[in-house]
Amino acid sequence: MSSGDEYLSVGKVVSPFGIEGEIAVVPTTDWPERFYDLKHVFIEQQGGPPKEVSVDGCRFHKGRVLLKLRGVENRSEAEKMKGLDLWIPKCEAVPLPEGHCFVGEIIGRRVYTTSGEPLGSVRAILRTGSNDVYVTKTDRGEEILIPATREVVQSLDPRVEVRLLPGLLEACRVPAKRGRKVAHGRRAKRGEEDMLGTEKTCDKVRRMSVKGKARRK
Incomplete structure (x- = not known):
């Protein structure tokens, strides 16, 4: 599948x-x-x-x-x-709260600033200890690592819109020759998941899972 x-x-x-x-x-x-x-x-x-x-x-x-x-x-x-x-x-699937999307729906989506400037397309989503990071590939082959926080990501649908804080774009840009190898269909590195097709979601801030107590049917 x-x-x-x-x-x-x-x-x-x-x-x-x-x-x-x-x-x-x-x-x-x-x-x-x-x-x-x-x-x-x-x-x-x-x-x-x-x-x-x-x-x-x-x-x-x-x-x-x-x-x-x-x-x-x-x-x-x-x-x-x-x-x-x-x-x-x-x-x-679990009904998604407003503002959430499944990971597979975000991969490939175009990214724009709130002023309408195109930045590229989401190539992968990394999960860190605090928030997701959208690996965005520009038309020039560079990568921008966009932190998925409420301050930055303003919308996910129908496109990803981000508000660039002062200095954010320069700090998060990765030159093309130093581009990262992102896991798709192979074993992912630590902090990096191949989440396409899973019931994992994207939000401005990652939803934390809650484990319940054991129960038998």
């Missing part, structure tokens, strides 16, 4: 857990608590349509989601799922 399909990734299976068929999942959603109410997920099948699998149980353990999927009854069967993405239809 890709970001252009009608699905969003909510997690990636990293390992089996225990001997009864549970799988350990790293969330790729800004709402990991959504797993508590997840009734089913879709798993991509090579050469065929995605397979729908019912979710029979969910709990959290050391920052990961432990899922019990119907039909996965032992560790050997759970081991076969390692590395797979878990998907949901876009129509079942």
Whole structure:
């Protein structure tokens, strides 16, 4: 599946857990608590349509989601799922608050200043400890690292509009010959995620996730 399909990734299976068929999942959603109410997920099948699998149980353990999927009854069967993405239809995505967009909707979007000056297109989104950073490629091949804060990003739809604070453009510009290699479809560097097609969102300030207590269905 890709970001252009009608699905969003909510997690990636990293390992089996225990001997009864549970799988350990790293969330790729800004709402990991959504797993508590997840009734089913879709798993991509090579050469065929995605397979729908019912979710029979969910709990959290050391920052990961432990899922019990119907039909996965032992560790050997759970081991076969390692590395797979878990998907949901876009129509079942968590409703976004006003001013939010999914990451896949921002990548490629044109960036302008509030005065109408074109700056380039969003090439990638980096996640730091405090705020997102929009890696924007100019028409001259330079990169501008725009901090996604309320003071800077004024609008995300239908285009990204930013208010340039004094000295910001010069401080955030990266010359073309020193351009960064941004992760898309490969293992990302620390602080850099390939988030296309995931249930992760963009806002003027990144929404912080809240983990709930464990609960079984």
